[in-house]
Every structure is written in structure tokens, then in C-alpha cells.
Amino acid sequence: MYAQMIKSEATQDDPEKLAAFQARIDAGDKIEPKDWMPAGYRKTLIRQIGQHAHSEIVGQLPEGNWITRAPTLERKAILLAKVQDEAGHGLYLYCAAETLGVSRDKLTEMLLDGRMKYSSIFSYPTLTWADMGAVGWLVDGAAIMNQVPLQRTSYGPYARSMVRICKEESFHQRQGFDIMMKMANGTEAQKRMAQDALNRFWYPSLMMFGPSDAESVHSEQSMRWRIKMNGNDELRQKFVDQTVPQAEYLGLTIPDETLAWNEEKGGYDFAQPDWSEFFDVLKGNGPCSVERIEARQKAWDDGAWVREARLAHAAKKQAAKVAAE
Amino acid sequence: MSVAGLIRMGDNTLVLGQRLSEWCGHAPALEEDIALANMALDLIGQTQLWLGLAASREEAGRDADALAYHRDAWDFRNLLLVEQPNRDFGVTMMRQFLFDCWHFEVLQALAAHPDAEVSAIAQKSVKEVTYHRERSSDTVIALGDGTEESRGRMQGALDRLWPYVGEMFSTDDDDLTDMTALRPAFDAYAETVFAQATLTRPDSDFAHMGGKTGARHSEHLGHMLATMQVLPRSYPDATW
Numbered sequence: 001m002y003a004q005m006i007k008s009e010a011t012q013d014d015p016e017k018l019a020a021f022q023a024r025i026d027a028g029d030k031i032e033p034k035d036w037m038p039a040g041y042r043k044t045l046i047r048q049i050g051q052h053a054h055s056e057i058v059g060q061l062p063e064g065n066w067i068t069r070a071p072t073l074e075r076k077a078i079l080l081a082k083v084q085d086e087a088g089h090g091l092y093l094y095c096a097a098e099t100l101g102v103s104r105d106k107l108t109e110m111l112l113d114g115r116m117k118y119s120s121i122f123s124y125p126t127l128t129w130a131d132m133g134a135v136g137w138l139v140d141g142a143a144i145m146n147q148v149p150l151q152r153t154s155y156g157p158y159a160r161s162m163v164r165i166c167k168e169e170s171f172h173q174r175q176g177f178d179i180m181m182k183m184a185n186g187t188e189a190q191k192r193m194a195q196d197a198l199n200r201f202w203y204p205s206l207m208m209f210g211p212s213d214a215e216s217v218h219s220e221q222s223m224r225w226r227i228k229m230n231g232n233d234e235l236r237q238k239f240v241d242q243t244v245p246q247a248e249y250l251g252l253t254i255p256d257e258t259l260a261w262n263e264e265k266g267g268y269d270f271a272q273p274d275w276s277e278f279f280d281v282l283k284g285n286g287p288c289s290v291e292r293i294e295a296r297q298k299a300w301d302d303g304a305w306v307r308e309a310r311l312a313h314a315a316k317k318q319a320a321k322v323a324a325e
Numbered sequence: 326m327s328v329a330g331l332i333r334m335g336d337n338t339l340v341l342g343q344r345l346s347e348w349c350g351h352a353p354a355l356e357e358d359i360a361l362a363n364m365a366l367d368l369i370g371q372t373q374l375w376l377g378l379a380a381s382r383e384e385a386g387r388d389a390d391a392l393a394y395h396r397d398a399w400d401f402r403n404l405l406l407v408e409q410p411n412r413d414f415g416v417t418m419m420r421q422f423l424f425d426c427w428h429f430e431v432l433q434a435l436a437a438h439p440d441a442e443v444s445a446i447a448q449k450s451v452k453e454v455t456y457h458r459e460r461s462s463d464t465v466i467a468l469g470d471g472t473e474e475s476r477g478r479m480q481g482a483l484d485r486l487w488p489y490v491g492e493m494f495s496t497d498d499d500d501l502t503d504m505t506a507l508r509p510a511f512d513a514y515a516e517t518v519f520a521q522a523t524l525t526r527p528d529s530d531f532a533h534m535g536g537k538t539g540a541r542h543s544e545h546l547g548h549m550l551a552t553m554q555v556l557p558r559s560y561p562d563a564t565w
């Protein structure tokens with residue numbers, strides 16, 4: 001997902017307070033910024049919301065790659081609006097993280113020096129226009145799977161930001177599917193681009209849900225805190241079951257020869273992605289990992305004088321106002 | 326009513342919208358990223374209106390996309406100012422400010438144009454551009470007045486772009502309104518912003534010409550079009 005492999009913090013607070021906190025969560029209460037919360041809950045949430053925010057921002061880059069080459073004025077406008085939405089998502093999420101006591105600048109610093117991660121999916125390149133379809137259809141599609149339940153997560157500001165984000169994500173997914181339809185029903189070259197995009201994005205999309213629950217040591221605590229709502233395998237299965245018929249409708253082939261309907265479980269059997277590739281990507285060895293962080297670092301460095309100037313101007317205005325009073 | 330004048334309006338918004346969209350994901354702060362994308366979106370939307378009207382008036386079986394994607398640089402009629410590269414954020418915002426100040430005056434004039442379709446587009450656009458001008462003015466003031474470094478960058482940007490201002494106010498029969506008449510309002514407004522920004526208006530009013538007539542564009546436009554038009558040119562049979 002946009003937040004993968006989030007390490008859950010053990011917590012060493014007063015057992016009575018902990019029990020009362022857990023009781024609130026079990027009763028479906030929302031935890032708000034001023035409420036008492038276990039240190040581990042706070043730390044885990046910062047990690048999760050921060051990684052989600054970083055994913056939105058880094059996620060601008062693979063799609064931004066095609067804005068200047070969008071093939072019609074309308075497609076250009078739709079893609080610009082989409083990438084702008086993703087920046088907005090980043091903004092809401094950084095604000096949600098700030099309610100937990102960590103600044104946007106601090107989180108950015110941790111992204112740039114590698115202490116914090118972003119979703120593995122955005123370390124893959126976008127090579128043809130069909131990738132704009134595949135990203136919306138598959139990547140936003142996978143994100144929705146996990147973000148819809150997060151609208152009911154226990155932390156109030158996070159839950160509320162998810163409500164806004166989910167509305168836009170489903171719109172993104174429809175737009176992506178619309179591009180895929182045009183491509184899959186287009187010329188031979190367009191069909192080839194569509195199939196190639198599916199071939200390249202299928203397994204990385206499956207990786208978005210994270211490794212199998214059996215190997216995810218941190219899931220349990222996060223589930224109890226209701227900051228993780230579903231198991232990774234469960235969501236992955238749901239995604240495959242939803243996506244296979246859509247691929248058939250498009251006339252595209254999922255690049256998995258073992259894919260088969262399993263009547264007994266009422267879902268598809270499918271091949272797992274190459275998890276060693278996933279761990280390589282997380283370590284910074286994705287095909288575009290270096291470029292993505294380099295681009296964010298450059299934006300940060302090149303923008304320093306602008307951010308400083310805005311602060312300096314605001315301070316001068318404030319001082320002039322005080323002097324006038 | 327001149328199709329060439331409509332194409333001038335649409336080419337300006339198209340070329341500047343394309344330039345601004347290059348920033349997406351790379352701006353100095355998230356708020357700036359969103360604001361730049363917003364302006365780019367408005368300009369692309371205005372392009373669809375201007376070039377759409379131009380295409381329907383010329384009755385040559387083309388549409389707005391055909392005009393945007395299937396003309397070469399010598400048929401573009403945008404101002405030299407808007408095809409100038411983004412360079413740093415200071416140059417981008419100074420270019421935006423100078424354009425917005427001109428654009429605002431033109432659209433105000435065109436809002437009263439006798440051609441109903443022209444005035445409708447102008448009335449819709451001027452609402453957006455009023456906001457663009459407000460925001461670019463605020464930015465020029467903040468960055469001009471900010472730090473020593475930022476003032477240096479903004480003065481440098483103004484000096485560099487000033488030779489492209491004159492073309493905006495040159496005029497001929499193809500224009501939808503007399504551009505020379507707009508200069509005093511432009512100067513008066515720009516002057517108040519420069520004063521607050523602690524910037525000095527350059528002495529020389531030397532002006533590069535050739536964009537809006539198509540006689541001589543800069544080297545930059547060809548590269549921009551090569552990027553922008555690559556898909557429709559490479560796959561002429563495709564629909565997207």
C-alpha cells in the first residue's frame with residue numbers, strides 16, 4: 001500500500017491508561033490530537049501517515065513525467081488535475097501528521113536522508129502513455145482498496161483526511177480505466193502499449209499490499225489500534241478479484257499463467273510477485289529509486305531561497321504592523 | 326473578426342500553460358506546486374476555448390487539438406515572453422507577473438468585444454486571470470522584498486525578461502483589440518508592484534519582436550513543441 005511494512009512500536013505506558021485507551025478504540029471512539037495516547041501509537045501513526053504523505057508527493061513524479069506529452073488538450077488537463085490532487089493529498093496528510101507533533105520539514109528531511117520510505121510502486125518508470133492509464137487503473141485502484149477502510153481508522157485527523165482523499169482516488173481510477181479503454185481499443189501500437197503497461201505494472205501493483213500477513217510481524221498491534229484495518233493478503237485477493245474481469249473486458253492478458261478461478265474459495269488463484277524484488281526496491285534499488293529522491297532533493301534545495309524569502313517577507317510585514325500599532 | 330487574433334490568444338495560453346506544467350512535482354513547496362498546476366489548468370482550459378473558436382471560425386475541418394498539435398513553430402503566434410524557459414522559480418514568477426498584467430488588461434478590453442463569443446471567453450477568463458495577477462503580484466512582492474538573495478534573483482529576472490514586454494503592446498490588424506492602448510494601465514499597475522517589491526524597472530525599453538507575427542520565434546519554442554506534440558505526430562491514426 002502507500003504505507004508498507006510499517007513497524008509497530010511496542011509501548012510501555014501505564015497499563016491502566018492503556019486499557020482505557022484500548023477500550024475507547026474498541027468502542028469505535030475517534031482519538032483526537034489533544035487526547036492521551038500511548039507513545040507507540042503516536043510513533044507508529046507518524047511513520048504510517050508520513051510514509052503515506054511521501055508516497056503522494058513522490059507519486060507525482062511518474063505521472064508528471066507525461067503531462068508535457070499528453071496527447072490532447074483534454075488529457076493534459078485531466079492529468080494535470082490528477083497530479084495536482086495528489087499534491088493536495090500529500091498536503092492533507094502532512095497536516096494530519098503535524099497534529100501528532102512532527103513538522104512537514106522534519107518529515108521531508110527524513111524522506112530525503114532515507115530514514116523514511118515511500119511506496120515501492122513509485123520507484124517504477126512510466127514509459128508510454130498507456131502507463132497513465134495503468135497507474136490510474138491499477139495503482140489508484142490498489143490504493144483505494146486500503147484507503148476506503150482507513151476512513152474508519154481510530155485517529156480522527158487521519159480518518160477525515162482519508163474521506164476527502166478517497167473521493168478523488170475513485171475519480172482517478174475511473175480516468176485511468178478510461179485511458180486504458182481508448183488504448184486497448186485503439187490502433188495496433190496503442191494495444192501494444194496497453195498490454196506492455198499491464199505487463200510491467202501488474203506485479204508491482206500486487207506488491208503495494210505488502211508481504212504476506214504470515215511474515216508481517218507488526219500487523220497485529222496496528223490492527224488492535226485500528227490503524228491497520230485489513231490483512232495484506234485479504235486486500236490483495238480483493239484487488240485481484242476486482243481487476244481480472246476488468247482486464248478481460250479490456251481484452252488484455254494478465255501476465256500470470258497460473259491465474260485461475262477457484263470455485264471453492266470464490267476468488268482467483270494467482271502467482272505471488274517476486275518478493276526479493278520488493279525488498280530490493282525498499283532498500284533503494286528500484287529502477288527509479290535514485291532519480292525519485294534526486295528529484296525531490298533538487299526541488300527542496302532549489303526552493304530553499306523561495307521559502308526563506310517568504311518567511312523573511314512575512315516577518316517584515318509583521319514587524320511593520322506592530323510598529324504601526 | 327480575425328481568426329489570427331484568436332490564434333494569438335490561444336497560443337499564448339497554450340505555450341505558457343505548457344511551460345507551467347513542467348513544474349509539476351518540482352516546485353519549492355507543496356503550496357506553490359498546487360498553485361502552478363492551478364494556473365496551468367486555467368490556461369489550458371482557456372486554450373481549448375480560444376483555439377476551439379478559431380477552428381470553428383476558420384472552417385478548415387480542424388479542431389483545437391489539431392491547431393495545438395499539428396502546427397509547426399512558424400505557425401505559432403504566441404508572444405516571445407511565454408516561450409522563454411522556466412529557469413528558476415524567480416524567472417517563472419516574473420514571467421507570470423508580466424504576462425498576467427498584460428493578460429488582465431487584454432481580457433478586460435475583450436470582455437466588451439462586439440463579437441459575443443469573444444466577449445464570453447474573455448469574461449470567463451478574466452475571473453481566473455484576476456486571481457493569477459493577484460497571486461503573481463504577491464509573489465513578486467514577497468520575493469523582491471524577502472532576502473538579499475531573493476531580491477537579487479528577482480531583479481535579475483526582471484532585467485532578463487523586460488526586453489520581452491514591448492512585444493505585448495505592439496499591435497496590427499490581426500489583434501482583437503488595440504494593444505498599444507493597454508500600455509499605460511500596465512505600466513501604472515506594474516510600477517506599484519515593483520515599488521513594494523523594492524525592484525527597479527529597467528531603463529531600456531528595447532523590445533524583441535517576432536513571436537506574435539511568427540516572423541522569428543526563439544530557439545526554445547521548437548523544443549517545447551517537439552515534446553508536446555510527440556504522440557499525435559508519431560501516431561497520426563490514433564485517437565486518445
Ligand SMILES: [Fe+2]
Nearest residue numbers: 056085086089
Ligand atoms: Fe492520492
Ligand SMILES: [Fe+2]
Nearest residue numbers: 059086140143
Ligand atoms: Fe495516489
Ligand SMILES: [Fe+2]
Nearest residue numbers: 086140169172
Ligand atoms: Fe490518486
